[in-house]
Amino acid sequence: MKLFSQNLATFVLLIHNAFSTCAISSDISIATQQRLSVIVGSTTGATSIASWLSTLGPNGQWPDSEINYTSGCDALAASWPAQSHWSRINTFAAAWHGGLKNAAQYVGNSTLRSSISSAMMFWFSNDFTDPACLDSGGTALCPCGTPGLWDTNWDSNIILIPGWVGQVCLLLGESLTEDESAGCQRMTSRSYATFLTGINGVGSITGANTMDIASIGIDLGLSTENATLVSDAYTRIHEELTVKNELMADGIRGDGSFGQHAGLLYNGNYGSANDVYDVELAAAGTIYQASGASRSAFISLIQGNQWMIFKNTITNVLHWDFSVLGRIISLPVADDQATENLKTNLTQMQVIGQLWDSPEITNAFNTLSMNSTTANIGSFNGNRMFYANDYMVHRGPGYVTTLKMFSDRTSNTECLNSQNPYGFHLSDGTTYTYVNGDEYEDIFPAWDWNLIPGITVDYAATPLACATTRVTGTQSFVGGASNGSIGVAAMRYENPSTRSLNWRKAWFFVDDIQFVMISGITSTTTAPVFSVLEQRRQDGPVFINGVESGSGNFSAVSSLWHGGIGYAFNASDSSTSLSVSLKSNVTGSWQTISTSSKPPVSVDLFAAWLHHIDLASSISYTIFPATTPTSFQQRLATSEFNIIEDNGTTSALLAANIKIAMIVFWQSSGGSVTIPSSAPAYAPVTVSATGGSILIVDLVTWNVTTADPTQSLASLTVTFSLGNGSLPLGWDSSSRAVNITTEFPTGGVAGSSVQQLVFQ
Template identity: 50%
Template sequence: MAVLFALLCLITAACSLPYPTNNTLLLTSVSSTPSSSPVVLSTPSTLLTSTSLSTITLPSPTSYSSRIESISSIETTSVFVNVSSSSPTSTAAPSTSTVDPVTLGDMQTVLQRRLSFITVSSTNVSNISAWLSSLDSAGKWPDSEVDYSTGCDAQRANWPAGNHWIRILTMSAAWHGGLQGAEQWVKSEPLSNAISLAMSWWFDRDFTTPGCLDQGGTSSCPCGTPGLWNTNWFSNVILVPRLVGESCLLYNASLSAQQFNSCATMTARSYDTFYEGNKSYLSGANILDVAKIGIDLSLLTTNATLITEAYGRIHAEVVIEPGIMVDGIKPDGSFGQHGGLLYNGNYGKDYSNDVLELEIDAGGTQFAASTASQDAFTTLIDGDQWMIYRNVLTNVLHWDFSSLPRFISFPVIDAQATGSLNLNLSEIQELGELWNSSTMSDVYNSLVKPTKTANAGYLNGNRNFYDNDYMVQRGDGYVSTLKMYSTRTKNTECTNSQNPLGFHLADGTLYNYVQGNEYEDIAAAWDWNLIPGITVDYGATPLNCNNAEWTGLEAFVGGVSDGKVGAAAMKYTNPYTKTLSWQKAWFFLDDNVQHVIVSNITSTSNASVYSVLDQRRHAGDIYVNGHRGTPKSNASEPTSSLWHGNMGYTFDAPSTCVSVSVGEHTGAWSAIGTSTQPPTTVDLFAAWIEHKDLRAPVSYSVFPGTDFKTFQQKSKQRTIRTLQNDGRISAIYDVDNEKVYAIFWDVSGGTLHSVPSILQGPATITASGNSAVILDLKSRQLSVSDPSQTLTTLEVDVTFGVLGRKKAAFILPTGGAAGSTVTKKLT
């Protein structure tokens, strides 16, 4: 930071370093002088118009200090060049530095596009008049409108004081021009005065203690330390600096020298975290957020080196990250954040928005993405589409709840990750055209189509996300998503008091979206021990924030998929209490049918063990054993079939005890997070199987997206035969489609006997190791995977009745592709 403020001393009449640091950010860069007369960017005539800097190459993360010490002197002359869209008489123009004409042109292009992006993204323009009226003469809004609580007294998540800058950003966009509905405010003097007052009010109160950046509330920045800061690093490193940088770019023409100084200080302080040792939070989406702040700083100060480096950081991050629990884009198209959590929603969404915005900005310039980054981001967008569903009642696209772990704690009205997709589909289309990506164009064309069911884009088939223990089945009229966890992944998180009750959110959670409103805004009221799809010893695990996040204890978790159908397997031991363990297999079959097998249950607690069918909004009639009626709440009785809300279930054993609960439940959003919305009352439907005899395996079929009449017909016509269901093998035969699905749980594999054959005599399947297998008896296509991700080879022997033995040897994928499917045709 010393170089930064040394340079800013040239801009202002007086300057003092707010704090020293050994890690410095070079604000001004100089390229080699071209053979023709150089184009030089300069400050106004009242400021110094030359610097003494040499050509600088991009540094390693720890080399800034050594670079500064070795700088040699050259003299540069200056001409006045205005690089913003603002007035050429700005009192805070960029510092003087030599930039070659090509780079200058590319920076101009990026700047104009950035200004356009920032402007059109601004919201609440209709509130500007009210904001002007309530802003006081010092530049502060009433505490009743903006909660300015700071330091240890402030709310950690979604810092309310940040609304001060959100208002400034909207006002700056209106003043700059290009914001629809804000034409009256373009270059408005009253609006300009208000922006300036509000900016200066915050700048005058900016913290100056270094530790407050990301160590607030510790000895490095004790409670009571002066200034506006938050104990959550995100507010100080990303939230506020991003708003500051964007506001300053828009308002650049009217910034005073002191304001320009503060704009540069706050954004550089954020970017400088790249050089301040190992910051654990600088991973995945956070890298892109901080790099984007650096790009805005480079455009504000006309720094060619900085913009090149910042884009370089982005492209170094936008790659496939195959490592276990490493944040970023995974080989399977999922997105990981916080070391082992599936986060295509929220963090992945923020990541995608950054890439879309910055790569469209850089299109056609030297800062554009490499082929590797383009391919990686395309992989992410392709994976995203499988996790998106539509609420047909509101016509809003949403992320699957399993892809936004702790953000389940927000209602839609809070406009957080549960509020909507919050991705600009037109930008996906635009970047797809820019990159000539048919995949991105197809995703755009798919998602913009209106649908009458939750299956946005009419995307059908099965996809196994082996890097994050997640499987999706999409069919006619529904979307089913299955979330598991293993030794390679985590179940959930509780951060900033959000999601304290979410321990069970990856215990084989199965969401079934038909209309898309099934689970919307119910988390405050639902029973956190009855998460849809899980098997649980009810109430035996304490649910609290301190003990919500766990890495799984079992490695054998994953699935096999041929793209159309799939099978998933989860071996589970409760990592907290260790009192419950089980094995569970989910088979996603042709013709929109699913089959579930639960086996090998052991429990050492006194709690009842349930397998939850669903817990969702109550939606009309309920049919039990074919008869309509409202069952007694929580009554457990032998059940052969159940139907509700276009979801049907049939149970292989007529003695299966199923409980159904229907009624209104009330809960407080404040009890599960930081939402300030009032308590909510929801009419809920819940159904679960009670495992009265833990030794008895349970199996049942599911018919998603099916009305009652069709369910009655289909459930009678469809034939699914359980071949084996115990601790060694879970296997079924889909008679109608002549496909065998098998999970070999044992490390040594095993042999599945009595497999029906299309020719005379029974078939057998023998696997040499723990594996998941799908065998199509008609086509003889064999698909296999190793859910444990430990095997490198697998042998499968199949006998086809009188045809004899067919043997297939597989070399299994490793690294980031471990757990993925390999397919061969038996010949």
């Protein structure tokens, strides 16, 4: 308690210094001007200024028909509509300050300045006075009905509104009146003080929350010319802007993914890097700029982010993969959230790349700025496994495919602020394939949450509700191996809520063909078990076995094609049947899955799934993305995938045309599998491993890529033994049995792939 009191005294002194007069250092002056440029450059709404001025009431409040000022327990917990009051003031302040496009006539305008003051003082005079309402609204500490403008979501009170306030006050500078300055400092300083006091219900302030709150401190420090406060805020940012290696850590992970809310993949929302661009552009050329580990971590994040982005070729807009948006998947494009676009200023990315002399950031900017006629922006091809968050991306000519899994090291998703109540299955091997890029846009209120693309599910056997949406996996064997071009992912699944469904699934990404094996299915319910191929917007005809078809249940199916994606099946396998659903004008309300007030959607949906009639049978199928009906049949005829083994012990596939073997050993003891010879004269090769693992073996160069999905093995020994016959191509040893031992990475890079040559 004594230590807390000492720290509090130090912190109060720090904030007190923000209100004192001190000489403006050159660094503060430079950072202030650069920060102002960033704020003005990101401000919108100039063409609405005249309209907003005309409707602003004499008390500084806009009509309820324009802004919903509902506060307290009755207010929306997410995207508090009352924030529009401050976003309008921000536009006014940027116009008054100068530099805002299409607003030159308002620079220094006294009428505009008077309106700004009126609007600011309306909020300040109605600000909550009970400090408990900052983070305990709706509880006994700040019960419903407590006066003032506050929201039950602490984010609105600590980050959202103070963020706007800090920007406005910095823009107004020395023109602030005493009352305005007092209001500015009160709202921003109590936000920044949460670094010491903490936030009710939040274990610690980490990740994007650190960035947001520290940014508010920077604006406070710059506006009050307090170098100590600015330095403290930047120190907090740069300490956060490092690679976080703990399990379920918030922030940048070693693989370039971004975690938030303890174990959730959130590159597309909390990890979009906007705050970093803003504060680092302000700090450029000053003592506050990032260096060393902070720059390296941020570069890693940018490199990871670019893998997760696709283009909607219909609207010409870049988007985040839906699997990196978390609960934000439940919000429409029109809500100005992370589903709308990247929410990233690419020009800022370019400038940071130049300021830091970073070829990695510059390359990312160039990639994302390229013209593209397909979803794969910049023709950015290859495979990458994000081992810290159980996520794989495969990009090829004309398409982007993403795969989201979860394990006992990660969680599936979350329902927060009434957003995403039905998302329980969103990490059950969810596979999105983008060709045009509009496949899934704004369909989520209408789609079937038990038929999420790529999952294997005991249909409707798990109740879907907000309170039970988030779970951590029960299985450790989840991960993938990638050599940058080829990827193999594997997931051992047990429904963590009901424990009623188990399966093992392997995905093989080779060039522009994807092969899926499913084995070990067990179910204790009477619900049908489906493996979902796709659920998306309809896009043209459906072809089954090369013949145009409609909805129905089909057996002895060899192929399916729709919307640029083909699927191939074993027609002689009677253990499954194919179901296809084509529905027109399916309606859905955003209010059922989020707090959005947007009108219902009506979409035409296509869905296809395999019904597992015999759960004991292993099945497989092949996916051909970015194809036409004709090219699909051509590629199907030339495909040379041979199943070596497909059961609950081993899943192994041979890509005969490129001589690549891919193996998943499911057992903790490892396993053994024999790869047939590529020609009659050559000896077959038996591959044995001492532990559960994933291997990609090049049978020409004998380069082996290995990964430990459990992230628990220290090492793995793999033995290659020849059968009868002559030495295979590239076998550079007189011995017919060769061992290699791989030392697996640990800590924050556990689960990453290791490449090793059999013959050194």
